[in-house]
Amino acid sequence: MSLKTALRVIAWLLLAGLIFVTLSPIDLRPVSPAPVQLERAAALALIGFVFALAYPRHIWLVALVVLGSTVLLELLQLLSPSRHGRLIDVAVKLTGGGIGIAAGWLLWRWRPQR
Template sequence: MSRASRLLGWLILAAIVAATVAPIGYRPVSGAPVSVERFGAFALLGFLFAVGYPRHRWRVLLLTIAAAGALEAFQLLEPTRHGRIADFMVKVVGCGFGSAASLAAGLIWPPLSPRDEA
């Protein structure tokens, strides 16, 4: 399970990077409010990485938040994009929600919890 979560997490991160730094005309649109899209993408990212790297959930949370900040900053390099603090905050909440959801999922379905290897 963790191997699949890691692979999906890296694929989602690549998709987020592509969608975030590409010109605005190439940004995929789901029809949902943009804040919901941002929150959902980073919640999924946080969840998949936290499940994929269960012994490093705090690091995963910090790294996904750092990725959100870096991506907002990179948007300043693209003339059709804009990095905003409010957008960053939505992404941070999504990262936290995804990480917390992985903890809850581990309580409900123990294979998602880290195993003691002694």
């Protein structure tokens, strides 16, 4: 399996995991000692970073998928009685996702050329 293929598989698995964690009942949400907003930003930064490395020539589509799914998932939380979608959560997640996308794309752009 090539690195590109592996990154693409990892990117989609990370997004699938985010979808599960975001839309599942709150008691199934993983818990860590980190502040919850830091968890959110870091999760989206990682997803954005991996997607940007997996699809570097399609960075606008990456932004649409990562940032668009962030907004959509936050809206879908409003349909769940045990979850809530809040503007601050969207802002934190979009910031993390944007930073991850930018970091991944810049790493790809500045990679050593063969």
